Amino acid sequence: MAQVDIVNLKDNADPARRLRLPIRDDSGRHVGDLQCIDRSILDEPGLIDDLTTWRNQSMPFFLTQFSASKERTRRWLESISLPAHDRILFVICDPGGNRLGNFGVCNIRPGSAEFDNVIRGRASDIRNLMFHCGMTMLEWTFAGLGAETAELHVFSHNEKAIGLYKRLGFSAAESLPLRRIEEEDMVKYSVVDRPEANAGFDYLRMEFPIERFRQAHSAALLTG
Ligand SMILES: CC(C)(COP(=O)(O)OP(=O)(O)OC[C@H]1O[C@@H](n2cnc3c(N)ncnc32)[C@H](O)[C@@H]1OP(=O)(O)O)[C@@H](O)C(=O)NCCC(=O)NCCS
Numbered sequence: 568m569a570q571v572d573i574v575n576l577k578d579n580a581d582p583a584r585r586l587r588l589p590i591r592d593d594s595g596r597h598v599g600d601l602q603c604i605d606r607s608i609l610d611e612p613g614l615i616d617d618l619t620t621w622r623n624q625s626m627p628f629f630l631t632q633f634s635a636s637k638e639r640t641r642r643w644l645e646s647i648s649l650p651a652h653d654r655i656l657f658v659i660c661d662p663g664g665n666r667l668g669n670f671g672v673c674n675i676r677p678g679s680a681e682f683d684n685v686i687r688g689r690a691s692d693i694r695n696l697m698f699h700c701g702m703t704m705l706e707w708t709f710a711g712l713g714a715e716t717a718e719l720h721v722f723s724h725n726e727k728a729i730g731l732y733k734r735l736g737f738s739a740a741e742s743l744p745l746r747r748i749e750e751e752d753m754v755k756y757s758v759v760d761r762p763e764a765n766a767g768f769d770y771l772r773m774e775f776p777i778e779r780f781r782q783a784h785s786a787a788l789l790t791g
Contacts, residue, residue, distance in 0.1 A: 601657035633753035
């Protein structure tokens with residue numbers, strides 16, 4: 568069961584009260600924060616531009632592929648992302664507040680939650696940034712959201728992402744067949760029965776149970 572009120576977190580309009588999850592490197596040094604995309608951050612200059620650019624540059628790695636625009640991103644944030652009870656999106660920032668990417672959790676339900684919308688947006692000199700973000704998000708998924716299992720879905724040919732998820736501790740649980748469907752202004756991939764598949768790659772479901780996380784990182788949940 569979620570131990571935090573997701574909608575309330577995103578409804579926050581005071582920048583000082585924004586949820587910030589500290590990102591730490593292997594030696595415990597603070598290298599940045601995952602800042603919750605709440606109402607207080609929406610008008611921060613450049614935020615919507617960055618999210619739009621990053622989505623466009625990473626489009627081939629997602630189920631729904633379209634041409635992102637600032638208007639569409641804002642509409643999606645305001646009408647879908649912020650009001651949703653089961654999803655939350657964070658922007659990855661260095662200690663100076665520079666935005667480096669985004670990282671979300673969706674399908675938050677009793678017992679589990681799913682990594683979502685993981686994008687490395689721009690370079691920085693923070694080594695292994697996405698790995699450290701992933702660790703922060705795992706700790707929050709287990710200790711904050713109360714999930715027993717962290718899950719995610721990834722295209723089976725997305726080697727960079729699968730490499731990151733395996734380094735974090737996820738393992739493949741299921742390989743789901745995909746069908747590519749072209750619509751007027753977008754391409755959509757849907758999970759189908761094997762004979763209907765035409766994508767040329769699968770949708771890999773990966774999971775990471777809390778017991779395995781505890782065994783690997785016993786200190787993390789105690790301090791999380
Ligand atoms: C999947 C992903 C988050 C993994 O990121 P990663 O762990 O940094 O691994 P990569 O192999 O991509 O990057 C290796 C190095 O290249 C650099 N790099 C990666 N993406 C970059 C970008 N957009 N701009 C500049 N440098 C980048 C980084 O310096 C990184 O090294 P570091 O971690 O020491 O800083 C990233 O490849 C990405 O954003 N892919 C597109 C979106 C995607 O596929 N998301 C997952 C969907 S399930």
